[in-house]
Amino acid sequence: MAGLFSFVMDFIRIALRGDKLYYGWMATLTGLILVGIACYIQQFDQGLIVTGMSDQVSWGTYIANFVFLVGAAAAAVMLVIPSYIFHDDDFKHVVLLAEGLAVAACVMCMLFVTVDLGRPDRFWHIIPLIGQFNFPISMLAWDVVVIAGYLLLNLTIPFYILFTRYKGGDPDMRIYFPGVMLSILWAISIHTVTAFLLSSNVARPFWHTAILGPRFLASAFCAGPAFFLLTLQVIKKYTTFPIKITIFRRLSIIVTAALQINLFLLLAEVFTEFYHQTQHAASAAYLFFGLGGKSALVPWIWTAIAMNVVAVIIMTIHPLRERIGFLSFACVLMVVGVWIEKGMGLIVPGFIPTPLGEIFEYTPTWIEIGISIGIWAIGLLIYTVLAKAAIGVEQGAIRMKTN
């Protein structure tokens, strides 16, 4: 491990160096993180009473963001497969950035779950061996395992590749290939497990459906790469890192197919719920049309559907998709659309009505929103630093000094 220290130091050095725009961006993120911390201190002190959650709707913004970000983390696999399995050089060029995004998303996932805990001081109770880990019965225990494991995989593989390049060598495929294979399976598993976390609940008919897992994967593989595509645009614009147009083209094909499948699965779900409406369709009725005079989520879900429909039209029409402006617009629509549909549009209506038929609505408080923004800022900060350093190594800006 010769050179590890200088690698870390160079890594930190390049993360701290930049132009005015870079400092401005990092300062903004830091400011938002501080706002998040201030909000969290208040929540820690007074309890989760400062959130909009209740006994009726006992999960809200935090878990909604968690579910969305698990998808974003899993999406890295869509670049890992072509890069490492099919040795596509264009994809290989950016795959480390995708893995960096996966790391950032995993960290955000863990933070969102942690801020949702009533007793974060007892966090050690959930750590295997030290605490009491209800494995394999509890789906939440599974989620802890798969997300921690996925984070580890996405840290170690890029680390090995970057560190080898830093030392001026070529990464040995025999070393990293088993890890890559594992991370592909693992990416599928993190989102499947998170879907099972919800679909295993007999108490919540809205989630208790076999289609939830497939829907999760489909939406992840459109929103995740779409988000990544947007970050590539930013990197292309503000750095000298060359990103070929073919990357955008190929990624947009993946995104288009996933989005089409996602909309089809949504249609299948809606048809089954409403053709002959049973009491189990009450949550869906609340989400799409309102129930008992309560309809807080109705404008949100229709906005999300409209966004996804416009996006799928743009993405399906080849000449439109080819134009970068349209492509970026469609990506924004998809990311926001899926974030609403899979976050608030999936978690919150699962609780409305309650198992005893009470219709009680949920609105996040400013503290909840502040904490959520803080966590997003942490994620973006991590991604920025990792991407900047990875680009530095790839372009040869940092190399180990050889005497």
Next chain:
Amino acid sequence: MDTEKTMGQADMTSAKKSSTGITRRSLLKKMGIAGATAVATTAAGTVAANVSGENATEFGDAVGEFFQDHYQKMSKQEIEEALARLERQYKRKYGVEVKVDNTPPQPNVLYGYALNISKCKGYRKCVDACVTENNQSRDPQVQFIRVLEMNKGSMNLEESDHYYNPELVPQEGKFYLPVQCMQCENPPCVNACPTKATWKEPDGIVAIDYNWCIGCRYCMTACPYWARHFNWSEPEIPQEEINPVTHYLGNRPRPKGVVEKCYFCVQRTRKDQQPACQEACPTGARVFGNLLDPKSEIRYILENKTVFRLKEDLGTEPKFWYFTD
């Protein structure tokens, strides 16, 4: 219900021990207390050396609480220490001598409840008695029992009124359906918990270790009866309303940020008393007893009345039945 299996469990004590667990934990705890002693001596000028004794400080107790093991993993002595620590903490917080006991389950006992909905008139006396007996937070108010005002001729819960408040009950055309924890034989909440902080006791009560719960609320998501409630803020109980007779798994005052629910008044029923809701009911609608005793009233009802259980199709096997005259 799998009676044979449950009878087998009744012979076991609730505090299963793991020798490795104890060793590791005691070590952790000793280290923690040593640290606490050092910090307390310098910072507060007090000595937290004798944590388990009379002179235990607030800080020493906080450290002891932090390192407290899972209820089912604690040795007899560790449980004794935990109970004494809780009593000191309640004394400090509420100024009341609260007794926290740990009465074990009785052998050959499996609790069950039956409720006569033709007798229930919706007075909600059970709800009030429950809050008083079980040291529930008054502000915000936590209630274990929810009485639904239902339309006659329908079992549709979504048409029920949870907050009915007319001058007089019962109202014309309505019937009343009290719902509380069903102490399921196949409880989805127990499977959901990532830290095993909730489990089924040998006498059938689904218990929670309030000192082990991390407050993730996954069990609330899993419960089909909306029986589980969360302490969203520090529970508040007026000093004069504290019930000082408590059980570790039952009505001892709860901390902030943990889940709680009905436990069939474990502090009373394990001492052969009836649950508070049963005693409070003015119409005699509630029947509580031992399902394993063929001569019990509850067995008579199950054998001679037409009974039903709520959401039986979910396979949770509730030990709470409804019946009519």
